Amino acid sequence: MSAPLTIDTPELERLVALRHDLHAHPELGFEETRTAEIVAQRLEEAGITVHRGLGKTGVVGSLTVGNGSGRIALRADMDALAMPELADRPYKSTRANTMHACGHDGHTAMLLGAARHLARSRNFSGTVHFIFQPAEEGRGGAAAMIEDGFFTRFPVDRVYGLHNMPGLDVDEMAVVMGPQLASSDSWSVTFTGVGTHGAKPHLGRDPISAAGQFLTAIHTVVARVVDPLEPAVVSACALEAGDFKALNVIPDTARVAGTARAYSARVRDQLEAEIGTIARGIAQTFGVAANYQFTRRIPPVINEADTTARALAAAQSALGVARVRTSFPPSTAGDDFAFFSQDVPGCYVWLGNGPAVDGALHHNTRYDFNDDALVPGIAFWTRLVEMDLPA
Numbered sequence: 001m002s003a004p005l006t007i008d009t010p011e012l013e014r015l016v017a018l019r020h021d022l023h024a025h026p027e028l029g030f031e032e033t034r035t036a037e038i039v040a041q042r043l044e045e046a047g048i049t050v051h052r053g054l055g056k057t058g059v060v061g062s063l064t065v066g067n068g069s070g071r072i073a074l075r076a077d078m079d080a081l082a083m084p085e086l087a088d089r090p091y092k093s094t095r096a097n098t099m100h101a102c103g104h105d106g107h108t109a110m111l112l113g114a115a116r117h118l119a120r121s122r123n124f125s126g127t128v129h130f131i132f133q134p135a136e137e138g139r140g141g142a143a144a145m146i147e148d149g150f151f152t153r154f155p156v157d158r159v160y161g162l163h164n165m166p167g168l169d170v171d172e173m174a175v176v177m178g179p180q181l182a183s184s185d186s187w188s189v190t191f192t193g194v195g196t197h198g199a200k201p202h203l204g205r206d207p208i209s210a211a212g213q214f215l216t217a218i219h220t221v222v223a224r225v226v227d228p229l230e231p232a233v234v235s236a237c238a239l240e241a242g243d244f245k246a247l248n249v250i251p252d253t254a255r256v257a258g259t260a261r262a263y264s265a266r267v268r269d270q271l272e273a274e275i276g277t278i279a280r281g282i283a284q285t286f287g288v289a290a291n292y293q294f295t296r297r298i299p300p301v302i303n304e305a306d307t308t309a310r311a312l313a314a315a316q317s318a319l320g321v322a323r324v325r326t327s328f329p330p331s332t333a334g335d336d337f338a339f340f341s342q343d344v345p346g347c348y349v350w351l352g353n354g355p356a357v358d359g360a361l362h363h364n365t366r367y368d369f370n371d372d373a374l375v376p377g378i379a380f381w382t383r384l385v386e387m388d389l390p391a
Contacts, residue, residue, distance in 0.1 A: 005318065005379035007117065015113045016371050018042070020091035022105035023369070026080030026098045029135025030144075032057045035078045035108065039132045042112050046119040048130070051153070055145030059132040060154060061115055066125030070389045073129040073159040074381055075337060076111035077104045077136035087359060087366040102362045103164040103353065106369030106377075108132060110162070113374060114381035121382075126389035129154045131340075138184075138297070142336035151343055158307045160384060161337040161348040162377065166360045168352030170373040173315045173380065174328035175349045177308040179263035181301035182233070184334025185272070185294065188257035189214060189279040193288035195252040207254035208241050210286040214256060214279060215239075221274045226267055233261040233332050234271060261332045263300050272296075298334040304345040311347040314384035319376060333362075351377050 007015075018038070027035050036057045040050045043061040051060040057078075085092055085099040093099045115130045131150075135141030168174065191211050196204025218234050226232045241254035260275065262268040272294045283290035315324045328350065337348055353373055359366025 005117075005375065005382055007113065007375060007378065011113070011116070012375070015109050015374055018112070019105050019109040019369065019371060019374070022108060023100045024091040024094050026093050026095055026100045026105070027078075028082060028098060029079040029137055029139030029141055030056045032078045032134050036132065036134070039078070039108060039112060043115060043130070046116040048115055048119055054148045054150060055134055055141055057134040058141065058145045060150070061130040061132070062127065062154065063115065063119055063130070064127040065122045066391060068125030068389055070126035071129070071156045072126070072385070072388055073131055073154065073156040073340070074111060074114070074384070075131040075133055075159065075161045075340060076107040077133050077141070078108050079104055079135050079137050079139070079141065081137055081363060083363070084365055087368065089368065099365070100369070101364060101367045102137070103367070103369040104136065106164060106373065107162065110374055110377035111381060113378040117378060117382055118385055123391055124386050124389040125391045128385050128389065129156060136336055140336065142339040146339055146343070156344055158310070158388070159340045159344050159346045160307070160311060161335070161340070161346070162351055162380070163335065163348070164353040164369060164373060165350040166353045166356035166362065168350060169323075170352045170354050170370050171319055171376045172323050172325070172352040173319060173349055174325040175308060175312040175315050175347070176326060176328050177303050177305055179300055179302050179330045180348045181330065181335050181338070182231070182261035182263055182332045183268050183296075183300045184298040185260045185268070185296050186257065187260055187275055187292070187294045188255060190253055190255045190291040191283060191288050192253050192291070193286070196250050198248040198250050201250060204250055205287045206250050207252065207288050208250065210282050210288050211239070211241060211254035211256050213286070214282045217278045217282060218275060221271060221278070225274050226270055230267045231263055231330070231332070232267050232271060233259070234275065235259050260294075261334070263302070263330060268300075298336045299338040299342055301335055301338045301341060301348050303347045304341070307345040307347040310388050311349055311384060314387050315349065315380055317387065318379040318383040349380070351380065
């Protein structure tokens with residue numbers, strides 16, 4: 001383990017104040033104009049070259065030191081969620097139905113702290129690009145940055161991501177090779193029959209009965225089609241049909257929609273095919289039509305072996321071997337960091353956020369990023385750059 005990272009008190013206080021300010025002024029995906037400008041200003045203050053407007057509101061800071069040829073990228077997300085904040089705290093969200101409920105305010109402050117520290121210490125040789133990504137929460141920010149030419153403008157050898165994890169101590173990390181986050185895909189099925197009087201169902205074709213059978217049948221996909229050793233999720237999350245003010249009318253249509261999650265391309269293909277097979281089969285059974293749509297949104301996050309080994313060495317150096325887990329269960333949540341790491345070798349790590357109690361879980365109306373995680377996170381990012389791009 002290297003000597004502990006030291007950040008002078010004024011700089012740390014400034015980072016904490018920044019984190020609180022971002023928490024109080026959350027912005028949704030592709031609306032992070034205020035956040036992006038603050039990030040750009042703080043990078044420029046440190047002498048880091050800034051590129052604005054990549055992927056609409058994304059910011060990339062570039063720092064080259066020495067004559068090393070290595071190039072890596074570190075990514076933080078900036079956006080908030082469309083949900084209310086119910087906990088009272090001095091820096092509570094000032095924007096209605098908008099909240100930093102996943103810790104992106106902390107991720108942003110943490111990466112800024114590391115960038116500024118590296119700009120001062122300059123204890124590496126090569127180029128590091130600091131990615132401040134918009135719209136991670138389902139709006140496609142990573143894909144937008146790549147479509148805007150991220151890898152053309154900022155070619156890199158490896159890319160790294162970090163996310164806070166309630167349940168781990170703030171000075172504890174998990175760095176694990178292989179699948180970390182599932183693919184996140186959406187599906188919908190619209191059953192179209194023939195509407196009729198509720199008292200005369202024999203005169204029509206009932207789409208609601210078809211939808212009900214479909215809801216039962218889709219649970220056999222994971223239970224009876226996917227290999228039991230392969231994790232997968234198929235969940236119906238939305239249902240619409242008929243009108244509660246017209247309870248004597250069988251409607252023409254019933255629509256069901258939901259999510260599908262997997263850790264491998266093969267299982268992802270299976271889920272897409274099997275949901276459609278069930279929808280069409282049930283439609284035929286009930287004499288209705290089925291319009292099936294499967295939308296691939298985010299691929300799985302899979303940590304590459306060599307990149308993970310580099311991240312593990314840095315985590316152990318920064319926090320100590322005993323504070324780094326090499327076995328940790330993957331999450332069925334998704335993260336569009338996957339778009340970066342499917343193009344170049346990548347590694348996505350977890351940093352503790354403290355006990356998962358009192359609303360500390362992600363996407364909870366009382367969640368808050370733990371300020372005590374800032375220094376361990378900055379220490380990891382700093383050691384990663386110094387070890388991956390040695391002076």
